[in-house]
Amino acid sequence: MQATIALLPGDGIGPEVVAEGVEVLKAVGERYGHSFSFSEGLIGGCAIDAHGTALPEATIDVCRAADAVLLGAVGGPKWDDPKAKVRPEQGLLGIRKTLGLYANLRPVTVTPALASRSPLRPDLVEGVDLLVVRELTGGIYFGDKTCVYIRPDEEQAVDTCVYTTSEIERVVRRACELARTRRGKVTSVDKANVLETSRLWRRVASRVVAEEFPEIQLEHILVDACAMHLLRRPADFDVIVTENMFGDILTDEASMLAGSLGLLPSASLGAGKAGLYEPIHGSAPDIAGKGIANPLATILSVALLLRYSLGLKAEAEAVEKAVYATIDAGILTGDLAPAGQGRSTKEVGAAVLERLG
Amino acid sequence: MQATIALLPGDGIGPEVVAEGVEVLKAVGERYGHSFSFSEGLIGGCAIDAHGTALPEATIDVCRAADAVLLGAVGGPKWDDPKAKVRPEQGLLGIRKTLGLYANLRPVTVTPALASRSPLRPDLVEGVDLLVVRELTGGIYFGDKTCVYIRPDEEQAVDTCVYTTSEIERVVRRACELARTRRGKVTSVDKANVLETSRLWRRVASRVVAEEFPEIQLEHILVDACAMHLLRRPADFDVIVTENMFGDILTDEASMLAGSLGLLPSASLGAGKAGLYEPIHGSAPDIAGKGIANPLATILSVALLLRYSLGLKAEAEAVEKAVYATIDAGILTGDLAPAGQGRSTKEVGAAVLERLG
Ligand SMILES: CC(C)[C@H](C(=O)O)[C@@H](O)C(=O)O
Ligand SMILES: CC(C)[C@H](C(=O)O)[C@@H](O)C(=O)O
Secondary structure, eight states: OEEEEEEEEESTTHHHHHHHHHHHHHHHHHHHTOEEEEEEOOOTHHHHHHHSSSSOHHHHHHHHTSSEEEEEEOOOGGGOOTTOSSOTHHHHHHHHHHTTOOEEEEEEEOOGGGGGGSSBOHHHHTTOEEEEEEEOSSGGGTSOEEEEEEETTEEEEEEEEEEEHHHHHHHHHHHHHHHHTTTSEEEEEEOTTTOHHHHHHHHHHHHHHHHHOTTSEEEEEEHHHHHHHHHHSGGGOSEEEEOHHHHHHHHHHHHGGGSOGGGOEEEEEOSSSOEEEEESSOOOGGGTTTTOSOOHHHHHHHHHHHHHTSOOHHHHHHHHHHHHHHHHTTOOOTTTSOTTOOOOHHHHHHHHHHHHO | OEEEEEEEEESTTHHHHHHHHHHHHHHHHHHHTOEEEEEEOOOTHHHHHHHSSSSOHHHHHHHHTSSEEEEEEOOOGGGOOTTOSSOTHHHHHHHHHHTTOOEEEEEEEOOGGGGGGSSBOHHHHTTOEEEEEEEOSSGGGTSOEEEEEEETTEEEEEEEEEEEHHHHHHHHHHHHHHHHTTTSEEEEEEOTTTOHHHHHHHHHHHHHHHHHOTTSEEEEEEHHHHHHHHHHSGGGOSEEEEOHHHHHHHHHHHHGGGSOGGGOEEEEEOSSSOEEEEESSOOOGGGTTTTOSOOHHHHHHHHHHHHHTSOOHHHHHHHHHHHHHHHHTTOOOTTTSOTTOOOOHHHHHHHHHHHHO
């Protein structure tokens, strides 16, 4: 097949890890006879430096013209002032919203080789294989925001959390479709004992499952309880579906099950086939430019890209197998290797390519 | 001293654990020559059954007339319908708001005897001694809420998160005062890269510390990062201060460090000395009435009551020592004991009384 992939390397370690992702895409293209072409755009801090905005129009055009987007990371100390009008994460939030990518998939799989790296007891995390589907274009992230003086010395800040029936329906539907290809279980997470948006969420989730997915086993749990159960019984979860802010917190918590952020990919999907793929980790300015960042989360994001946007299932599985074989062979960057034995970004990338053979 | 304690046993295991707390208060009174008297009120599901409201006026009067309030737990399957107009947790939210209890203290301490009960690796949790100060009367819990049809088949739900300068100031101040008596470190948690309320939170926290607590070491972290760091480096935290919803999620996550919710007390404080004390756990309807609930979180809440509302420091420490001695002696309810060796609520309560000697 022919496909165009838009690359948004971004800031910090973004360019280094995206470079390894591109190598994997090229290798897959060669070995399986696909022709992938690449376009590139600026996003985040580097876009602010070049164009004064975190999401230039040209970047949006590049993404719209592509079959899928591979993103590195955005942000860094240079652009960190929360009072600034222009901030790197506006690029990330903007591209998600502009492309209508309402479903953010964050799988967490704990391989036996890595169970001992988790802060949790190995017996608890072994066999964990869960998928968080986070709503990505609604909720308190995108509602009205204000901050005004209501008296001298007294400011009042307001954020608004909004959800509509159809926003909830589509992401719950996506979660159920994914659960159908897995263990058939969906855990919907809300705070229905306090929030109106959560009460609507719970009603809509129940109805969608009852009407459209009678074979799915649905449970509702409160977000605070979920934060506990993720630690107490992580292997029980199959698909978790939740709203934007809860998903942000719970996925970062869940990422610790796998021991390192450096392994966790994500896919952000909308109505069509196009999607945006990015590692969960940030731009890690402290190690940027040193060639030691872990490229595996980005390479696993490439696997998701092959699967969800290009429909290349065998290729996706081959990439995932190559990554796990690399981990099993102990070829790891410093975040996962025993002290002093960390390999470089390029060495780990090359080890994956070798195993893709 | 003389003091009146209002008891709000509530639902489920609430009455059973509050009864043990009362025994401890009586014993402290006898041994240290204080005269404690008790009043009682209905709250939650039992109040709904009796009066059609989760927080009857009479209960508010009882609380206002008391020096401190000891609460059990509210809720249960009988009142669980999220569509119901009257729900048990309205009692809890209502009493917090009515009494102006804006600072919710949730200490998490991991004793060596219990480190092995944690889902986290014992080496990570040993020595954990952190205190979360959660803002309790503001934020998305108490902002305007609506749910309306904006088209046939399309509902729109809205929750509003509001914070003002003074609401943030007072809770940050309380956190700093507490940190001063501990290791002098405060971690303020927000989502300043997305929310206006968080940007205000961060600005005010920085100013309060700079102007009033120059000796305090302040760090700001994002809520998603905090959810990770609580697992990766829990022993690094001293005092964590955060807004209402983030505090709800993070304290439930942090509670897992100690292995069981059954051990975790909380104090909710306002401007004066009065306060409300309750175990963090819920009403546990599945084990209610069986006499097997863990009373230690309630007894530790009694210790906080003695310390913060009555100013009885030595008495508070004696209660805490007695609880830890009971744990070390292995006299534990089923949630903590090896299978089949769980003691009853009353046995554990009696063991604490004995050690209070
Ligand atoms: C950078 C930030 C705005 C973003 C989010 O909160 O969505 C990040 O934490 C993520 O999870 O992708
Ligand atoms: C019962 C519920 C409303 C409450 C809250 O969210 O505050 C509880 O979870 C708590 O943490 O005390």
